[in-house]
Structures are given as structure tokens and as C-alpha cells.
Amino acid sequence: MLRVLISDPLSEEGIRPLLESEDIEPVIAPSLSHEDLLREISTSHALIVRSQTQVTRELIEHAPNLKIIGRAGVGVDNIDLDAATERGIIVVNAPDGNTISTAEHTMAMLMSLARNIPQAYHQLQQKKWERKKFVGVELKGKTLGIVGFGRIGNEVAQRAKGHRMNVIAFDPFLNEEKAEKAGVKHGELEDVLKQADFLTVHTPLIEATRHLINKQSIQLMKPGARILNCARGGIIEEEALFEAIKSGRIAGAALDVFEEEPAIDHPLLSLPEVIATPHLGASTVEAQENVATDVCYDVMELLRGGTVKNPVNMPSVSSEMMDKLSPYFQLSEKLGGFLSRLSEGTLERVNVYYSGDLLDVDTMPLTRIAVKGILQRHMGDRVNDVNAFRTAKDKGIIINEQKSTSTKGFTNLIRVEIETDHEKRSVAGTLLNGLGARIVQLDQYSIDVVPDGHLIVIHHMDQPGAIGRVGSLLAEHTINIATMQVGRTNIGGEAVMVLTVDKEVEVDCHQKLAGINDIKQVQCLTL
Missing domain, CATH: 3.40.50.720 (NAD(P)-binding Rossmann-like Domain)
Structure with missing residues (x-):
């Protein structure tokens, strides 16, 4: 018998699917003491909460049989997602019920x-x-x-x-x-x-x-x-x-x-x-039933070996696959986040290209993480590793993944491309042995940038003095340049300058940079 602990008050109609299931034993025990909660969770296969129960790392560590945590609502800030993910426990919520x-x-x-x-x-x-x-x-x-x-x-x-x-x-x-x-x-x-x-x-x-x-x-x-x-x-x-x-x-x-x-x-x-009103947006009988029902169906589906509709954290993958993919997780997310902050217009399509060492592995988790990095610019933590594809689909965004044998001289290469109703932009990155993640290409320009911290991306004309004027202005605003990379395709033509700096660029400095002769566009971002 599969044991499901419900530790917060939920609508009885909402949990009826659990109550009527022959293979599930629902344990309805709201307002448990800390000690009683630790005891009850130790033999439970699933936990369903609202906002009252704090699902801490300690609680998760006392749950050797726990496979899924359901939050009957949207926010999951009362659940330690990192601890759940480390243990391979799926966390689900009910984003549509209210x-x-x-x-x-x-x-x-x-x-x-x-x-x-x-x-x-x-x-x-x-x-x-x-x-x-x-x-x-x-x-x-x-x-x-x-x-x-x-x-x-x-x-x-x-x-x-x-x-x-x-x-x-x-x-x-x-x-x-x-x-x-x-x-x-x-x-x-x-x-x-x-x-x-x-x-x-x-x-x-x-x-x-x-x-x-x-x-x-x-x-x-x-x-x-x-x-x-x-x-x-x-x-x-x-x-x-x-x-x-x-x-x-x-x-x-x-x-x-x-x-x-x-x-x-x-x-x-x-x-x-x-x-x-005192935060009554979701306070209807129907909404309370809906969020409870949605979570109950996800919990039952997973316990019976199926897939869930509303996962919040990343599902577990085989240890062998994780060893191959995990070094690229941060790179994928940083590439998506970097590119989304540079692009303008309404996002319509995301293309992700893999080559080199990534040809023989399932790169779908990396694509999902890159899409998450793109969408989080506007949606924050509402989009995560697992629901990124569904969220993109809901927004009418097409996701495409391709692999190529062309590595452009790198052992491994990930290129993320965004198409909006205004433009097409791309960024490519790699993992360099001993040096970590690097951005090695922005649109048609070759560069070498660590995707971290405060960055300034400047499109300018390749003319004498342009770099010097940028450096002088930043010095006036007491902004120290950590690194600078310049990419160009031909002498005297358009070029790109990417700087990492020690602190955030204020609006006044940003505006002055944009006003410098030969500067066409200035974009400041933090990764």
C-alpha cells in the first residue's frame, strides 16, 4: 500500500481521488508537532502540503521512502527544493488551479x-x-x-x-x-x-x-x-x-x-x-478543490509509475548520464540568460546546436536548462528545469535542437540562437579544460569571456580611440574593468566589445557610454 501524508488542511473534495484509491493509504494529519511529523514522514511515499508545513532538509532526510512532494498551490518557498532534488524526490505544484x-x-x-x-x-x-x-x-x-x-x-x-x-x-x-x-x-x-x-x-x-x-x-x-x-x-x-x-x-x-x-x-x-482584501485571490471553494485535485492526480500518477504534469524541480537521471551532462548545466543556463538579456522583441523560436563531445549523449536536459535561462529573464522562478518546455509551448515559442560534427576547433561547443519578431541573435560557449565555462562567440564575432558577474556589451565602429574613451568614462564613474574582449570581422567595420567590470553600471553611466562617438549600442547585464 502506498502511503500519502497530508500534513496541511485541504479540501475534502479536492483529495477525493486519494480517498477513493484502492492502492493508496491517505494519512490526513494537519497541525502535527515537529516530532510527530518526523515520525509520520518516515514511512510515507508521498507528502502533500499547502503553505503551513515547512518541508526542510531535516524532514526530507527523515523520509527514506519519499518519492514526491505535492504543493497544493503555486509557491514552493516552504519546500527545500535543493534537498528534494538531491534525493531524487519530485516536487509538483498546481499553477493553474486558481x-x-x-x-x-x-x-x-x-x-x-x-x-x-x-x-x-x-x-x-x-x-x-x-x-x-x-x-x-x-x-x-x-x-x-x-x-x-x-x-x-x-x-x-x-x-x-x-x-x-x-x-x-x-x-x-x-x-x-x-x-x-x-x-x-x-x-x-x-x-x-x-x-x-x-x-x-x-x-x-x-x-x-x-x-x-x-x-x-x-x-x-x-x-x-x-x-x-x-x-x-x-x-x-x-x-x-x-x-x-x-x-x-x-x-x-x-x-x-x-x-x-x-x-x-x-x-x-x-x-x-x-x-x-486580505489576499483572497485564490480563496474560493472551487480553487481550493482544484489545486488539491491537481496535486493529488500528479502524486498518484508518479507513485504508479507515470509522469507528472506540473513538476517544479529537475527529475533524476541516471548517474552515468549525470556525470556527462552536469559539467554543462551552468554553461547552458548562462548562455540562455546572457542571450535573452541582449535580444529585443517578442521571442518566437529558440534553436540550440551541439557538437563535439556532446554528440553521443542525450542533450535534451541541457536544452531545457538553456530555455529556462532564457525565460527566467521575464518569469523568474516560475520557470524551472522541468517546466521550461511546457512554459515555452504555452507562450507559443518553438524549441529546436540539432547536433553537428562541426566544432570550429573546440572539443565541445553549445550554440544558442534566439529568433524574435525583431531580430536573430546567437551565442556560443564551451568548457575549457581547467578554465571552466567560456563564451567564445557572440553573433558573428569571436570572443573569450567568462559568463559571470557584471558585463557590458558594446557594439561599436572599429575606430582608433573607441576603447580608450570607454575605459576613461568607466574610470570617471569608479568602475574597474576586470577583462576586455574585442571581436571584429574586418578592419574599420562593426565590432563588439565585451567587458567584465567589478560593479553594476548605473543608469547615468550607461547613458553616457551610449553617447560616445562610434558607439552604436550599449547593453549592461549581470549573470
Whole structure:
């Protein structure tokens, strides 16, 4: 009998597939003490949790029979993924179960914000009847700006269209064709900010999206616009939103999430123009059932020898294959991450080419890791080694892998190529004996760069003094150059300069570099 421990409260309907399985013994034991949890996990084949149970390395080490950990929800920050992966334990989550719930909550907040419903009800509770105080606005004909057009953003858009709103959306993976198919207008972030009467965010919280809606963003918006956040606290800079509402530039906000929760005494809650709920986006009976059911099916499938739909960590591979592939893991991810930060436009295709020592091994795990490195620029930890292909497919991105006998003089070579609706870019890398990972080619230019730390990539004309002017400007900003590589195809033509520096390049320095004579493009990134 396969033993499945459920250590957090879950919907009974959601776990019914487990309860009705003849070959599975479900053990429902929420709120266990630490000692009892260690005892129960020692004989369990699977563990299902929500956010209460902390699945630590210690807990995993006390589970010799554990094959899978299921998280009934999206976030897995309460699970030690490294410890699970080291033990070959698959971790799964339920990324789609709360899509409808969150979209509907967003629409409820949108309408409440437009018509001042919570404020009016509060006044009635105070035995006041003040109709003139709560004159709202209609949704019909207004523009809803959506930042982040994944499953939830798309669901919100379809509902907004039902209210005869105009919808404009921005997403790094959205282009004109995809937007047209969804029946919305495609725009860059600035377009969305400028046109929105209501702005709603539906992105993951990663470094690139933290405080994405800030003082500068709000200044681009229409006076009197309204802002919603039912995604993640931290996407909106709360202090900037507070000041914008207080000054009257923003008419109001609807918030389900905050940077720090619980947010009982948050300054935003003191403003009458703000309505808020305590992180209820996924709090429906159906959503709770869905996430539990999704995880239960994955757990049962794996325990019975099948494959899972929503893996979070990398599945185990044979030790022999791991010995051959593991040296290339970091190189593959760095190549993908490096190239994604240089490319512009909507990603449409990823091509990965292998040669040399990699001809006789299954390179699919390396391709998956390269794709993860590419997608993480915009999606952060939502994309991982295992779900990278599925995520790319969901975004309409084609993945292609090829092998070649042409090594261009290297024992091993990986070349990653990105095609967007604007351009095609490529980068190649190798492992040098004793020296580790190296980038050896960028587009048509030969270089030799360690893919790590702070880098500056400069496209320039091959003219006397260009390198000197770059070095002098960096010195003025107390930025020390660690290494410099220059690649060119012909004397006096276009060339590329790649520098590794000791600290991050600030915006002011970046702008000055771009203004130097003979400099065509400057891109700064950190790996």
C-alpha cells in the first residue's frame, strides 16, 4: 500500500481521488508537532502540503521512502527544493488551479473600485445615506491596461471585454499576432500606462517586476486613473501609490496583496480611495478543490509509475548520464540568460546546436536548462528545469535542437540562437579544460569571456580611440574593468566589445557610454 501524508488542511473534495484509491493509504494529519511529523514522514511515499508545513532538509532526510512532494498551490518557498532534488524526490505544484478564482476576484475588485461599493456599504453601516458622495464611473468605453498577459491576464481581458471595455496588454511574450487572436490591443509598457483608465497587474514578482509600477510609471498615467493588484505584493511601489492617491493624481486603488502581510496597519488602508482584501485571490471553494485535485492526480500518477504534469524541480537521471551532462548545466543556463538579456522583441523560436563531445549523449536536459535561462529573464522562478518546455509551448515559442560534427576547433561547443519578431541573435560557449565555462562567440564575432558577474556589451565602429574613451568614462564613474574582449570581422567595420567590470553600471553611466562617438549600442547585464 502506498502511503500519502497530508500534513496541511485541504479540501475534502479536492483529495477525493486519494480517498477513493484502492492502492493508496491517505494519512490526513494537519497541525502535527515537529516530532510527530518526523515520525509520520518516515514511512510515507508521498507528502502533500499547502503553505503551513515547512518541508526542510531535516524532514526530507527523515523520509527514506519519499518519492514526491505535492504543493497544493503555486509557491514552493516552504519546500527545500535543493534537498528534494538531491534525493531524487519530485516536487509538483498546481499553477493553474486558481486562474479563474483570481480573474474573477480581479473583476470584483474592478467593479467595486469603479462604483465605490465597499465605501458606500461602510457608510450605510454608520447609518448614513450619502448618495452624492459615491458617484462612480462606468466601465463601458473605458480602457483596461493589463500588465502581464498569461492565463490570468487573458481571463481578465475576456471578462473586461464582456463589459465592453477596451483592453490593451503588455507582456514580454505577447506580440501583435497573439494579441489579435485574444481580441486585445498589444502595446509596450509605456503605451499601456498612458492609455489605461484602469491598470491591473498580473506578473510574477521577480527582480525585473519589483516596483515595476513606481513613481515614474505613475507619472505616465492619466490623471484620475485607477490601479489594481491581485497578483503579488511588491509589483507596485506602495509609497509611490500612496502619494499619488493622496495628491489626487490616481483616483483610487484596489489591492488584494501587499509587500508585507498581514498588512493591518498599512498607510494605504487609511485612504478612503483604497479598497482592499486580505489576499483572497485564490480563496474560493472551487480553487481550493482544484489545486488539491491537481496535486493529488500528479502524486498518484508518479507513485504508479507515470509522469507528472506540473513538476517544479529537475527529475533524476541516471548517474552515468549525470556525470556527462552536469559539467554543462551552468554553461547552458548562462548562455540562455546572457542571450535573452541582449535580444529585443517578442521571442518566437529558440534553436540550440551541439557538437563535439556532446554528440553521443542525450542533450535534451541541457536544452531545457538553456530555455529556462532564457525565460527566467521575464518569469523568474516560475520557470524551472522541468517546466521550461511546457512554459515555452504555452507562450507559443518553438524549441529546436540539432547536433553537428562541426566544432570550429573546440572539443565541445553549445550554440544558442534566439529568433524574435525583431531580430536573430546567437551565442556560443564551451568548457575549457581547467578554465571552466567560456563564451567564445557572440553573433558573428569571436570572443573569450567568462559568463559571470557584471558585463557590458558594446557594439561599436572599429575606430582608433573607441576603447580608450570607454575605459576613461568607466574610470570617471569608479568602475574597474576586470577583462576586455574585442571581436571584429574586418578592419574599420562593426565590432563588439565585451567587458567584465567589478560593479553594476548605473543608469547615468550607461547613458553616457551610449553617447560616445562610434558607439552604436550599449547593453549592461549581470549573470
